[in-house]
Amino acid sequence: MRSPQPSVTVSKCVLAGIFTGLIAALAVVIFNIIYRSITGLIAFAVIVPVSSFVLLPLINLFIGIIYFFFVRNLKNGRALFRLAAILTMLAGAYNTAFGSHSTDQPQELVTRLMFGIELIEGSLAALLLPYLADHQKMFLGDTNVRKSE
Numbered sequence: 001m002r003s004p005q006p007s008v009t010v011s012k013c014v015l016a017g018i019f020t021g022l023i024a025a026l027a028v029v030i031f032n033i034i035y036r037s038i039t040g041l042i043a044f045a046v047i048v049p050v051s052s053f054v055l056l057p058l059i060n061l062f063i064g065i066i067y068f069f070f071v072r073n074l075k076n077g078r079a080l081f082r083l084a085a086i087l088t089m090l091a092g093a094y095n096t097a098f099g100s101h102s103t104d105q106p107q108e109l110v111t112r113l114m115f116g117i118e119l120i121e122g123s124l125a126a127l128l129l130p131y132l133a134d135h136q137k138m139f140l141g142d143t144n145v146r147k148s149e
Contacts, residue, residue, distance in 0.1 A: 008071045008133055016132035017064025021057030024124045028052045028117050035116060041109045048113070056121060063125050067133055078134070082126050089122020 029049045036045065063085070070077035070084070096115045102108060 008068060010065065010068050013064040013068040013071075013133045014061055015064075016129050017060040017062070017067070018057050019132055020064070020124055020129040021060030022053075023128065024060065024121050025052040025056040027120050027124065028056065031116055031120060032113065035113055039109050039112075041106065041113065043106050043110060048117075052117075059121075060125060060129065064129060064133065067129060071133075078130055082130060085122060085126035089118060089126065092122065093118045 029052055032048050032052075035041070067081050070081040074080050093115055096111060096118055100107065100111050102111070
């Protein structure tokens with residue numbers, strides 16, 4: 001028989017957000033390297049990896065706090081958070097893909113790069129962050145450590 005899912009704490013959501021941000025930053029840097037090697041894009045070559053490792057963990061930290069409020073205050077908070085995160089990701093990706101009408105080749109390549117980054121970040125925030133925050137043994141608290149002794 002499955003035990004009921006434990007309540008989510010702010011600290012677990014914040015840690016899950018930071019960890020998701022680090023994983024997203026690593027995935028974005030790998031995507032960035034592969035994309036640039038295929039397209040030959042040179043613009044912003046140093047800025048994207050540095051800003052990814054600084055901004056994505058911070059952004060996901062706040063997304064983790066938002067997840068906590070969804071779970072704590074809404075009846076189906078987990079599902080609603082995933083839905084809201086996916087819809088936000090799709091709206092941002094749509095805006096990136098169709099918002100710019102530039103015919104400049106480097107600008108179009110940067111737009112495609114940003115589109116991929118948004119898809120990576122959005123999907124990890126919608127799927128990985130809730131998994132990590134809800135995982136029973138991922139981030140052990142004082143009570144979990146005492147039980148295992």
